[in-house]
Amino acid sequence: MRLVYFQPRLNAERNYRNGAGTEQVWTPWWALLLHQYVPSDVHAELIDARTDASWEKALEAALGPDVLLAVSVMTGHAIRDSIHASKVGRAAGARVVWGGPHATLFAEDLEREPYIDHVITGFGARSFGRLVESLRAGAPVPRTTDSRGAAGPMLVTLSRGPTHAENFAPDLTLVSDWSRYLNADQAIGHRAVNLITSEGCLRRCTYCSEPATSGHSWLAYDVEQCADVASEVIERADADSLKLHDPNFLQDLPRGVRFGQLLQERVGKPWAATLHPSDLLDIADDDLARLSASGLRRVLVGLESPVQELVNLAGKRYDVTRIPEIATKLARHDIAGMFTFIVGWPGATEPHYQQTIDSAFGIKDVSAEHQAKIHFLEPWPGTPIFKLISRTLPQPIRTTEDWANIDYYFAHLPKLHSTEWEVAIRQANEELSPYVEA
Numbered sequence: 001m002r003l004v005y006f007q008p009r010l011n012a013e014r015n016y017r018n019g020a021g022t023e024q025v026w027t028p029w030w031a032l033l034l035h036q037y038v039p040s041d042v043h044a045e046l047i048d049a050r051t052d053a054s055w056e057k058a059l060e061a062a063l064g065p066d067v068l069l070a071v072s073v074m075t076g077h078a079i080r081d082s083i084h085a086s087k088v089g090r091a092a093g094a095r096v097v098w099g100g101p102h103a104t105l106f107a108e109d110l111e112r113e114p115y116i117d118h119v120i121t122g123f124g125a126r127s128f129g130r131l132v133e134s135l136r137a138g139a140p141v142p143r144t145t146d147s148r149g150a151a152g153p154m155l156v157t158l159s160r161g162p163t164h165a166e167n168f169a170p171d172l173t174l175v176s177d178w179s180r181y182l183n184a185d186q187a188i189g190h191r192a193v194n195l196i197t198s199e200g201c202l203r204r205c206t207y208c209s210e211p212a213t214s215g216h217s218w219l220a221y222d223v224e225q226c227a228d229v230a231s232e233v234i235e236r237a238d239a240d241s242l243k244l245h246d247p248n249f250l251q252d253l254p255r256g257v258r259f260g261q262l263l264q265e266r267v268g269k270p271w272a273a274t275l276h277p278s279d280l281l282d283i284a285d286d287d288l289a290r291l292s293a294s295g296l297r298r299v300l301v302g303l304e305s306p307v308q309e310l311v312n313l314a315g316k317r318y319d320v321t322r323i324p325e326i327a328t329k330l331a332r333h334d335i336a337g338m339f340t341f342i343v344g345w346p347g348a349t350e351p352h353y354q355q356t357i358d359s360a361f362g363i364k365d366v367s368a369e370h371q372a373k374i375h376f377l378e379p380w381p382g383t384p385i386f387k388l389i390s391r392t393l394p395q396p397i398r399t400t401e402d403w404a405n406i407d408y409y410f411a412h413l414p415k416l417h418s419t420e421w422e423v424a425i426r427q428a429n430e431e432l433s434p435y436v437e438a
Contacts, residue, residue: 001136003044004062004094005031005174006071008081010050025050026194026245027181027233030072030100030124032170037129039136044174049081051180059085065093068135070128072100075380079404086115097131099124102403104213105382107144109400122147123199123219168197168221170229178237187298187336187369188270189241193233197226197259201247203276206315207304207342210247212382218248223255227262234267241297242271249273250283250291250299257287260294272298278318280326285333292333299330300338306359307352310345315384323359324366331367338433339363339370343425344377344417346389353421357428364432371433374425376417378406389416 007028031046038044045062049055063069069089073082079102086096097118098110104121111119118141120127127147134141175181178193185192198221200214230242242263250256250273263271273296280301303323304314311320330337341356360372379386379395389395393415396402410422 001042001132002062002064002067003035003038003042003132004059004067004069004089005034005044005046006059006069006082006085007031007046007048007050008071008073008078008085010074010076010078023050024183025181026183027175027178028072029170029194029196029245031070032172032174033125034070034099034128035171035174036167036169037125038132042132042136046174048180049085051177056084056088059088060092063089063092063094067092067094068132069094069096071096071098073098073102074100075102075105075403076406077404079400083115083400083404086113090115090117095135097128099128101209101213105209105380106400106403107146111143113400118142119144120147121145122213122215168225168229172229172232172236175236178233178239182237182239183243185241185243185272185298187338187371188243188272189239191237191239192241192243192272193237193239194243194245195226195230195233196245197221197223197230198246198249202251203248204315205302206313206384206388207377207379209380209383212380218251220252220255223259224262227259227266230263231266234269239269241269244271244273246274248276248279250275250279253279253283253287257290257294260291260296264294268295270295270297272296272300275299275301277301277303277316277326280329281318281322285329288329288333288335292335296335298336298338300340301326302340303359304340304342305345305352306341306355307348310348310352313345313347313385314342324362327363327366327370331369336367336369336371337363339372341372341374342377343374343421344413346385346393346416350418353418353424357424360428360432373429373433376410376422376425379413379416 028048035044047055047058052058071082073079089096095117098116099120103110103119107119107121110116124147127145131141181193182191184190198219200218201210202218204211234242304316305311306320308320341360343353343356356374363370363372379389
């Protein structure tokens with residue numbers, strides 16, 4: 001058996017530009033994490049459509065009856081390349097397995113697609129390794145493997161606190177040229193590389209699909225191993241900074257502080273992470289100072305709205321009158337904030353669009369280093385908001401191809417969104433941040 005990991009293009013250059021004005025290209029960590037559970041004698045290669053202009057030729061040359069084509073898919077434009085690659089794979093006699101966020105949310109839909117053989121949902125690394133072993137042994141393999149919150153040696157679901165994975169040893173050799181995954185980021189460096197140290201989230205935000213995709217659990221890898229891997233990635237890529245793409249990195253503050261200390265000791269590079277607004281309000285100044293001293297230069301903070309009723313609806317549960325305090329607190333410790341907002345909430349009145357724009361610019365008034373971005377609410381199946389909206393506004397039934405057209409920087413649902421605000425929001429975003437990096 002041979003393995004081909006396929007990374008589709010996001011085709012979101014207007015939304016995810018880096019400091020150089022080109023589309024950000026993040027390391028395909030899913031492939032690196034999966035491959036640590038694959039038998040060492042299985043040959044594998046990574047084909048990344050984002051970094052290889054001739055990816056279609058490379059894909060055709062790599063595929064065959066002895067190949068398992070593994071595709072990780074986010075909902076949105078990435079689905080287009082995923083479908084194309086899968087159809088090419090099946091035509092060549094390869095088996096095709098889909099995983100990732102879209103596969104987790106829409107497993108039943110994908111089961112019906114003729115170009116997909118297997119679907120893995122949730123935290124799929126261990127499940128993928130077992131799939132490979134079963135296929136090699138000729139053993140029966142289920143159409144869908146649901147690993148969300150599944151008990152086992154790798155994952156035990158807890159109601160509070162992180163679940164600890166047994167190992168964090170991503171196969172870094174799958175990437176032949178790490179310089180392809182460097183992004184210019186004005187807050188942390190000109191050659192930023194990214195990393196994930198945990199998956200899932202223990203929060204219960206009503207609009208977010210993360211709780212559904214992770215089974216309301218949080219899988220956190222050993223912090224010492226994470227710091228070791230981060231140091232090696234920085235060296236391989238010759239990076240000058242690190243961006244952590246964990247859904248909520250600092251929900252375990254001691255772990256976050258320890259990571260920062262270890263990273264500072266090993267490489268002394270600036271870094272960026274994610275932080276919940278209520279956690280930020282609770283952090284003592286001493287701890288925030290420690291994070292800053294360890295090189296933390298930017299945090300992504302999802303505020304969602306300056307309207308308290310809408311924040312409550314989002315499940316964030318923090319006091320919106322403290323938004324200026326949040327911005328000031330970060331600026332005091334030389335930490336830039338990337339603050340995200342959402343408009344188009346069910347039941348929201350027309351003025352909330354302008355209130356959101358005003359609040360975002362108010363943050364910029366606190367510090368020129370702060371940035372903000374405003375999204376349109378896109379109700380994802382499996383979320384409480386989707387269920388709420390569906391009671392009064394039936395949602396369209398979308399095929400896999402339909403989901404490829406989703407872009408939450410634009411108003412898709414006229415009955416939910418005020419489409420005339422789309423231009424105003426877009427213009428505000430261009431001023432609130434020179435590029436999108438949320």
